[in-house]
Amino acid sequence: MRNARTKNIIFLLLWNILLITLVLLIQGKSFGQYYNPPTTWSSLLKNWSVNLNGGRTSFFGDVSVYDHEFEEKMRKDGSWGWGVEIGRKFTPVISLSVQFMMGQLAGSNSKSHFTSDIQEVSFNGSLDLLNMLIPGNDAGLHPYVKAGFGQFNFNSRLIYNDPDTPDLTAESKSPELIGLIGGGAYYYISNSFDINMELLGRRMSNDRIDGTNNSKHNDYYSYFSIGITFKINNVPRDTRYYKRMGMKSPLIRRR
CATH class of the missing domain: 1.20.5 (Single alpha-helices involved in coiled-coils or other helix-helix interfaces)
Structure with missing residues (x-):
């Protein structure tokens, strides 16, 4: 038993x-x-993005008045610009990008005013502050900081209020160095799209973009922009994709 x-x-x-x-x-x-x-090809395409942006440029130098009044600076002492940025997110915190920006700078004082056409190419890195401090969060709004460096060209014209004083012109003979620093925030819309708002300051290595050279400090300008980001190859795959990759089981349900 x-x-x-x-x-x-x-x-x-x-x-x-x-x-x-x-x-x-x-x-x-x-x-x-x-x-x-x-x-390998799918991995290389993952996490890339293209951002289209436009906004307001503001100049700070000899020929400017509202350097300490943000609202007046944006409304009266600036111009417009637009840009295209191609980037890749390597981790939830770290992203690298290349940006092309072009537009116009403008400024004035009691004696003169100027305009300048600019073209800029820069290489930038950004840190997602929310993902850095709270990993794995599902928030929609993400603040970030950003810094980089690049080169720019300019073509400026200084016009005096006195009609008897001839205008002055200044232009870059070769691309000049520029440093960028600032930050912004992006808002998650979907797996394919974000929108963002950003303010970056640009520090130049000269004091003549406004056609004058009367200060001990170099000129600089800012670019306040709003943009939309298209995220490449970032849509979750359904079952058909994995079948093409070799999946044969019919038991796996679609997401």
Whole structure:
């Protein structure tokens, strides 16, 4: 009697072990195919983005008045610009990008006013502050800080209020160095789109973009922009994608 009971227990244990093994094999096959590693090309395209932006430029230098009054500076002592930025998010915190920006600077004082056409190319890095402080959050609004460096060209014209004083022109003979620092915030709309607002200051290595050279400090300008970001290859894949990658099991349901 005891031997028969022992045999039944051993049989049940072996049967359960066999069932568990079969379940694990089926799950391993199905989910292993579902999580098939992406191709190199797909990985390279992941997390890239293109941002289109436009906004207000503000100049700070000899030919400017409202340097300490933000509202008046934006309304009376500035001009417009636009830009295109291509970037990639390497981690939830760190992103790198290349930006092309062009537009116009403008300024005035009691004796003269000037305008300047500018073209700028810069390489920038940004830190997502929310993801850095609270990893794994699901917030929609993310503040960030940003810094970089680049080169720019300008073509300026200084016009005096006195009609008897001839106008002055100044332009860059070659691309000049510029440093960028600032920050902003982006708002998550979907897996494909974000919108952002950003303010970056640009420090130049000269004091003649406004056509004058009367100060001990170099000129600088800011760019306050609003943009929309298209995130490339960032839409979650459905079952058909993984089937093309080699998945054969019909048991995996679509997201």
